[in-house]
Amino acid sequence: MEALHETGVTVHPATPDRTVGGVLPRWVALPESTDEVAALMRVSAAHDLAVVPAGGGTKLGWGDPPERCDLLIDTRRLLLGNGSTVEHSAGDLVARVSAGLALDVLDSTLSRFGQELALDGVPRTGTVGGMLATAVAGPRRFRYGTARDLLIGITVVLADGTIASSGGNVVKNVAGYDLGKLFTGSYGTLGVITEAVFRLHPIPADRRWITVERVSQAGAGHGTAALVTELAAALAEPSAIELDRPDPLGAPTLSALVEGVAAGSRAETLRRLMDGYGSALITAEAPAWWAVPPGADVLLELRVPPAAAHLALRAVAARGLPARVRGSVASAVLRVALPADVGEAAFAGFVTGLRDDLRELGGGLTVLTAPPEIARRVDRWGPSGALPLMRRIKERFDPDRRMSPGRFAGGI
Amino acid sequence: MSAKTLDEPARRFEELLGPGSVITDPVRLRTYECDGLTHHRATPGVVVLPESAEQIAAVVRICNEYGLPFVARGAGTGLSGGALPRTDGVLVVTSKMRRILSVDVPNRRATVEPGVTNLAITEAVRDLGYYYAPDPSSQQVCTIGGNVAENSGGAHCLKYGFTVNHVVGLEIVTPDGDIVELADVDSGYDLLGTFVGSEGTLGIATKVVVRLSRLPETVTTLLAAFEDIERGGRAVSAIIGGGIVPAAIEMMDALAVEAAEAAVACAYPEGAGAVLIVELDGPAEEVAHQFGEVTRICRENGAFEIRVADDPVERAAIWRGRKSAFAAVGRISPAYIVQDGVVPRTALPEVLARIDGLSREYGIRVANVFHAGDGNLHPLVLFDDAEPGAGERAEIVSGRILDLCIEHGGSITGEHGVGVDKSRYMPKMFSDDDLDTMQLVRCAFDPRGLSNPGKIFPTPRLCGEVPGVRKGVHPLVESGQAEHF
Numbered sequence: 001m002e003a004l005h006e007t008g009v010t011v012h013p014a015t016p017d018r019t020v021g022g023v024l025p026r027w028v029a030l031p032e033s034t035d036e037v038a039a040l041m042r043v044s045a046a047h048d049l050a051v052v053p054a055g056g057g058t059k060l061g062w063g064d065p066p067e068r069c070d071l072l073i074d075t076r077r078l079l080l081g082n083g084s085t086v087e088h089s090a091g092d093l094v095a096r097v098s099a100g101l102a103l104d105v106l107d108s109t110l111s112r113f114g115q116e117l118a119l120d121g122v123p124r125t126g127t128v129g130g131m132l133a134t135a136v137a138g139p140r141r142f143r144y145g146t147a148r149d150l151l152i153g154i155t156v157v158l159a160d161g162t163i164a165s166s167g168g169n170v171v172k173n174v175a176g177y178d179l180g181k182l183f184t185g186s187y188g189t190l191g192v193i194t195e196a197v198f199r200l201h202p203i204p205a206d207r208r209w210i211t212v213e214r215v216s217q218a219g220a221g222h223g224t225a226a227l228v229t230e231l232a233a234a235l236a237e238p239s240a241i242e243l244d245r246p247d248p249l250g251a252p253t254l255s256a257l258v259e260g261v262a263a264g265s266r267a268e269t270l271r272r273l274m275d276g277y278g279s280a281l282i283t284a285e286a287p288a289w290w291a292v293p294p295g296a297d298v299l300l301e302l303r304v305p306p307a308a309a310h311l312a313l314r315a316v317a318a319r320g321l322p323a324r325v326r327g328s329v330a331s332a333v334l335r336v337a338l339p340a341d342v343g344e345a346a347f348a349g350f351v352t353g354l355r356d357d358l359r360e361l362g363g364g365l366t367v368l369t370a371p372p373e374i375a376r377r378v379d380r381w382g383p384s385g386a387l388p389l390m391r392r393i394k395e396r397f398d399p400d401r402r403m404s405p406g407r408f409a410g411g412i
Numbered sequence: 413m414s415a416k417t418l419d420e421p422a423r424r425f426e427e428l429l430g431p432g433s434v435i436t437d438p439v440r441l442r443t444y445e446c447d448g449l450t451h452h453r454a455t456p457g458v459v460v461l462p463e464s465a466e467q468i469a470a471v472v473r474i475c476n477e478y479g480l481p482f483v484a485r486g487a488g489t490g491l492s493g494g495a496l497p498r499t500d501g502v503l504v505v506t507s508k509m510r511r512i513l514s515v516d517v518p519n520r521r522a523t524v525e526p527g528v529t530n531l532a533i534t535e536a537v538r539d540l541g542y543y544y545a546p547d548p549s550s551q552q553v554c555t556i557g558g559n560v561a562e563n564s565g566g567a568h569c570l571k572y573g574f575t576v577n578h579v580v581g582l583e584i585v586t587p588d589g590d591i592v593e594l595a596d597v598d599s600g601y602d603l604l605g606t607f608v609g610s611e612g613t614l615g616i617a618t619k620v621v622v623r624l625s626r627l628p629e630t631v632t633t634l635l636a637a638f639e640d641i642e643r644g645g646r647a648v649s650a651i652i653g654g655g656i657v658p659a660a661i662e663m664m665d666a667l668a669v670e671a672a673e674a675a676v677a678c679a680y681p682e683g684a685g686a687v688l689i690v691e692l693d694g695p696a697e698e699v700a701h702q703f704g705e706v707t708r709i710c711r712e713n714g715a716f717e718i719r720v721a722d723d724p725v726e727r728a729a730i731w732r733g734r735k736s737a738f739a740a741v742g743r744i745s746p747a748y749i750v751q752d753g754v755v756p757r758t759a760l761p762e763v764l765a766r767i768d769g770l771s772r773e774y775g776i777r778v779a780n781v782f783h784a785g786d787g788n789l790h791p792l793v794l795f796d797d798a799e800p801g802a803g804e805r806a807e808i809v810s811g812r813i814l815d816l817c818i819e820h821g822g823s824i825t826g827e828h829g830v831g832v833d834k835s836r837y838m839p840k841m842f843s844d845d846d847l848d849t850m851q852l853v854r855c856a857f858d859p860r861g862l863s864n865p866g867k868i869f870p871t872p873r874l875c876g877e878v879p880g881v882r883k884g885v886h887p888l889v890e891s892g893q894a895e896h897f
Contacts, residue, residue: 090653306518352579
């Protein structure tokens with residue numbers, strides 16, 4: 001389209017490998033600055049183009065398919081105002097980062113200074129922007145929180161081309177609303193994230209994993225619950241407590257991570273605690289399944305209050321499907337993978353039934369990804385009492401519904 | 413709006429809450445005319461003291477009927493005028509909502525009403541081995557509802573974060589008068605995170621679910637005295653640069669130490685140009701190692717005396733001077749302004765030197781107390797209000813300090829909030845587009861602008877209709893999921 005080309009931004013027709021949930025965009029744009037994104041958004045507003053932002057594409061199949069998608073904005077060439085992709089203030093433990101930067105590149109830049117963005121469980125080929133838009137987090141959330149807790153500033157481009165920032169370059173800051181919270185986990189429905197500022201942490205001096213395979217169960221799920229409670233309260237302060245249950249009928253494996261000074265002796269303390277539940281082993285490397293999603297094709301996220309994690313595990317097992325469960329059991333955020341050939345009816349029954357069970361426990365369930373052909377009949381997001389407020393926010397930010405329309409909770 | 417036009421709503425409030433929970437007497441109303449920022453005053457039109465979320469929702473709906481602005485207030489300890497009442501509106505005071513509804517150790521959380529004090533939560537769970545981490549200096553009296561509104565921090569937020577990192581659920585009354593629950597287990601936008609720190613402009617929190625933290629195995633507190641603030645500052649940089657994240661690092665300059673000495677006889681080392689307080693907590697071995705590192709770093713950077721506290725009594729002795737610092741300057745100055753600004757930590761030496769320059773230029777003393785670990789300055793600008801022009805000069809110095817913070821890429825407030833006090837500085841920190849975008853959030857929650865109007869934003873635009881062109885029927889309307897936008 002002429003108007004898109006007039007922005008001076010590289011725009012080309014979309015190739016079939018750039019589909020979003022099965023929807024093929026008409027064009028792909030590769031802006032190199034926040035201003036270029038704004039120019040693209042102004043043209044999109046003038047021509048009623050629906051826009052989906054994308055980074056590495058590692059989670060582009062997550063969420064509902066967009067109702068329409070004219071323009072895919074690929075953020076991977078985005079630069080900061082000074083022409084770089086990272087402005088690292090090592091002395092302040094802060095970094096300003098282009099949203100299009102791949103996490104592995106960020107990791108290597110920061111590690112030269114002994115620092116890191118303490119967010120794991122995210123594909124490192126994915127981008128900062130994609131990580132924020134989907135709010136993915138991994139095992140270390142137990143100690144460090146998730147993206148929303150480490151994000152201290154954000155720059156976004158709204159549907160009409162307005163460039164807006166909130167927060168800033170300092171960790172402690174309560175001036176104005178925190179748009180970063182609103183955009184984290186918004187799946188591209190409010191605007192395009194172009195820059196982010198993060199609080200960093202020193203890379204821990206040392207790490208140990210303590211793992212018990214097949215935790216002994218004194219009553220179904222009971223052993224797991226007791227051990228998780230003990231670990232979460234342990235004064236040796238584990239940074240992460242993860243569970244893997246490959247088979248609904250089998251006993252889970254539990255692994256805890258200890259980081260920092262004296263990791264070895266603190267791990268020994270935890271080993272003694274865990275030994276009562278099976279044979280505990282200390283390793284300097286993570287178990288192979290650590291921070292890896294339990295599946296790729298059909299993936300759900302369960303969230304319950306921490307003490308209900310074992311009840312959520314039991315509820316999954318009771319559904320009778322070959323579901324693999326893995327995740328941050330002490331935070332009670334668990335991922336469930338189902339086989340790709342689960343079938344539409346079985347999947348719908350699983351999601352609906354499990355969602356009801358989790359609601360009883362004070363929790364919820366989101367279908368992170370599932371092929372449209374099996375997920376047609378399910379609400380991927382589930383109910384929320386705050387949906388009317390969310391819709392009002394969407395209406396203010398994107399009144400014409402052009403930002404990733406239909407991808408999000410409540411059809412937003 | 414005249415007082416008369418409040419008569420009818422006030423009668424409705426009395427019917428709703430009972431006469432004992434509605435204040436209209438002008439003398440009693442004056443009790444509520446300011447919060448901790450006492451130079452901003454406004455007598456509220458009417459004060460209500462509800463006892464439940466349902467009552468607050470009903471009050472808010474009545475406010476909507478009459479178009480009355482409303483302001484929520486906890487203990488009134490805020491330092492930015494965030495709870496400054498409206499003379500033409502309703503002040504909703506949460507002091508009758510002080511119940512701890514549940515303590516749930518297995519889930520590491522407590523559910524409390526908004527009028528519960530910050531410290532009461534910790535006191536309720538300490539014997540169980542837990543505490544509530546955010547610890548603003550006013551924690552003995554400030555309420556959790558106010559903490560949520562301001563996203564309060566405290567000395568220990570360097571390691572543990574702010575209110576927003578420790579609140580996992582909220583029940584709010586929206587500016588329309590609806591009761592809505594926001595929970596971290598919900599799907600959709602992070603409205604919980606958006607609400608915390610919105611200074612009462614997006615509604616009123618009526619129930620707060622907080623995360624409880626495990627009491628650490630060991631706490632060690634260390635006080636180091638330096639000849640001057642530069643040496644102390646270098647020690648701070650070396651500690652953080654060495655990969656140590658202490659629970660707190662606080663610094664006071666000579667003037668602040670003098671004030672604390674006069675007020676509470678804290679007996680800090682004599683001749684100290686700067687006092688550094690470092691608190692380390694966590695697993696015993698980790699703390700022991702870090703303690704060794706921190707002492708070495710302090711000595712290398714010129715600390716001439718180091719004191720250590722390993723038990724609560726000794727720790728309280730070290731903290732006494734720091735915690736009393738704000739009030740203590742009253743002993744050495746008839747009047748003072750408490751400022752709150754943030755700079756990147758590495759800019760501290762330069763900014764402190766510039767503050768010193770401002771102090772000389774205007775002949776106004778500035779005592780510096782700050783959370784050194786995260787660059788959060790609390791300069792205390794001292795003046796004699798009996799001296800003509802001194803108050804004005806102090807205001808200038810205080811404002812110029814904020815300019816310095818902005819110039820160095822920092823913030824105009826680290827923990828006290830914007831309120832009415834700093835709304836005029838918001839355009840210096842944010843562009844019009846930034847502020848307009850924040851207003852989109854405000855308008856989504858509060859299209860009529862009734863919830864704590866006049867705070868945070870300098871010139872709020874009217875929300876009006878949602879901008880943009882409509883194209884056909886909204887899909888949500890079409891699918892029956894929504895009626896109208």
